[in-house]
Amino acid sequence: MTDTVDEVPAATVPPEQIKAIPVRHYGRWLSAAAVIAIMVLIAMAFANANITYGVIPDYITSGTIISGAWHTLYISVLAMLLGLVLGVILAVMRMSSNPVTSTVSWLYVWFFRGTPVLVQLLLWYNIALVFPVLNLGFYKNEMNDVMTPFLAALLGLGLNEAAYMAEIVRAGIQSVDLGQTEASHALGMTQGQTLRRIVLPQAMRVIVPPTGNEYINMLKTSSLAYAVQFNELMKRATDISSTSLAVFEMLFVASIWYLILTSIFSVGQYYLERRYARGSTRSLPPTPLQRLRKNLRLFGSFRRPGEAR
Template identity: 75%
Template sequence: MTDKTDKAPGGNPPRGTGTASAAAAGGAPHAIKAVPVRHYGRWISAVLVIAVLVLIGIAFSNANINYGIIPDYLTDGTILSGAWHTLYISVLAMVVGLVLGVVLAIMRMSDNPVTSTVGWLYVWLFRGTPVYVQLLIWYNLALIFPVLNLGFYKDEMNQVMTPFLAALLGLGLNEAAYMSEIVRAGIQSVDEGQTEASHALGMSKGQTLRRVVLPQAMRVIVPPTGNEFINMLKTSSLAYAVQFNELLKRANDISSTTLAVMEMLFVASVWYLILTTVFSVGQYYLERRYARGSTRNLPPTPWQRLRANLTSFRRPEVAR
């Protein structure tokens, strides 16, 4: 009598009998050698990029630049004062832009046609004109309004519109137009059901906005807000036009006496890189914190990413 377990239906041997018979015969299965695919295009592009970088390095090494004075001026008191003023005006302008941007976003989303129209006109005006022109308008406001008369306060406009105030108004009011769009997009990203549920629980519109909508909208608002602040650090260099003592003006003051124009521009560039790098790292961790409620796996930190890149250079193991 034939054993039914020896063959599968159709006369084919059951699965695994080939491997079992090979093992029984004493023949071990062959090791599978993984051969990585060679990407010759990557090597060619890498060589080309390195060649271009080498040529740029050779050109700057042969340029008429006194690199020796750059480290000395990096810690010069005048440059440090300019870096502090750059950071100071950037933070204050960003605060003005953020607060006013929230107000404008609420105005634009209002059912009141007057407030929504005024909010739209503000964004249209300040986004449609260069910030450099706005700075010059604020700085030269005394040409059309020689005296500032508010009823309870009266003074000459030249005494009121200082370089600091002109820079703060020019940068802050311009930033408010961009922040209003960011905040509006964040608020609109929250599902309307959240608002309806809050109203069903008896919350007012203000309570719903503060307690329900804005906390959820922060995941959308925070990343572009960080980018806007980093951009503000660089845009603050335009305050040089209104004679505010920020980093670029301080560097230019030194170059006018030492005639080291390019060297001072390099010094200013290094400080801008330092400031933007520090706040870029802070922005990354802030985004990572607000991403905890929306993603299961948090993005790796810079240290974790660096360690992963270093371990990726190891030779791949042979699959067996």
């Protein structure tokens, strides 16, 4: 009988640690250096330009500029409201089975989206050449007295915006499943009740984001209203520059005010989109404050263990 000797396994040698050598991306450094060099050159050009930067803070807080910013704000709000209401009506007409209403809606969108806003503003401002007198039966007046710069700006901006809002609302309505409409009709709801209570609330998730973008675009497009002599921000800045000869300085002032207004409404748009995102995602996107706290926690986790906290 042969004795079996248990074999002792040889000592396992741990594998040599792999030394990972990161790939050097020289192109990234070169492109970053090129971008920084271009930015430095642009900054030096503005610094050496014949621009009196010291007067810009004074003009930003001047009463004339603040009044122009207020006019820009309320003409944008009113034009957007007009465009939104009329856009909903046009979207419903476009989706109607009636060939007359759908054709009229299509022609409206085709015309107002196909012609520049500036041309439409000038058409409304000079409408007295076509209709010298406005006669509604119960009201009669000269068109030149009726078509003020404010009304021309409101109609030019609002009716143009309605064409874009019609397509946005139509896309939102079509995003709602057709079964929702069929179910509401089975419960005895009318077409109008279905639209108000079932379709539009669900379509808001699709309508709100582009609508916010359209309003921010409206704030900037309202600068074209200076062509019809409406006293908005760009018109006030141009009037000051024509007397003070501070042309570039006033362009900086107008740009700063537009940035302020668009930044404020961008924050409002974010929270509005976050509200309508409820129910469509498992977790809501973080607010700016929550993102800041998260970044601060990440920064704290990168500290070395022996570093004081």
